[in-house]
Amino acid sequence: MTSEKGVPVWLYSFEQNNPAHAYELPYLFNYASEPFGIDPTNSPTKDVFQSYWTTFAKTGTPNNNVQPDWPSYDASTQAYMILKDSPESNIELSKAACDVWDSFAAQ
Numbered sequence: 001m002t003s004e005k006g007v008p009v010w011l012y013s014f015e016q017n018n019p020a021h022a023y024e025l026p027y028l029f030n031y032a033s034e035p036f037g038i039d040p041t042n043s044p045t046k047d048v049f050q051s052y053w054t055t056f057a058k059t060g061t062p063n064n065n066v067q068p069d070w071p072s073y074d075a076s077t078q079a080y081m082i083l084k085d086s087p088e089s090n091i092e093l094s095k096a097a098c099d100v101w102d103s104f105a106a107q
Contacts, residue, residue: 004075008060008061008072009072009073009074010056010061010062010070010072010073010080010081011073011078011079011080011081011093012070012080012081012082012083013080013081013082013083013090013093014027014083014084015082015083015084016043016045016083016084016085017038020036023036023038024049024083026038026039026040027040027043027045027046027049027050028046028049028050028053030046030050043085044085044086045083045084045085048067048083048084048085048087049083051064051066051067052064052067052070052081052083052087062081067087068081068087068088068089069089070087070089071089077091078091078092078093078095079091080093
């Protein structure tokens, strides 16, 4: 795993408006997606997303002085950021589902 090699990793869960795979892309790139009914133009989530991504591109870390601190991921805490209008950090994303897949991988 990348984080075990000392390379910082940031994990997120996009949780605005019951999202599906890639639902966050209109928020990141600020475009309307009619099939999903998304228009992030005036969305606080768009501002959150773009703030983290811009800071990451400039500095190599998503943390800035505007948004809540996004903890880096490591296997012991399994920290991640919930990206939505009011972002918040949490731990153990989808732990029960991941534990099931881990048990298959171990066999």
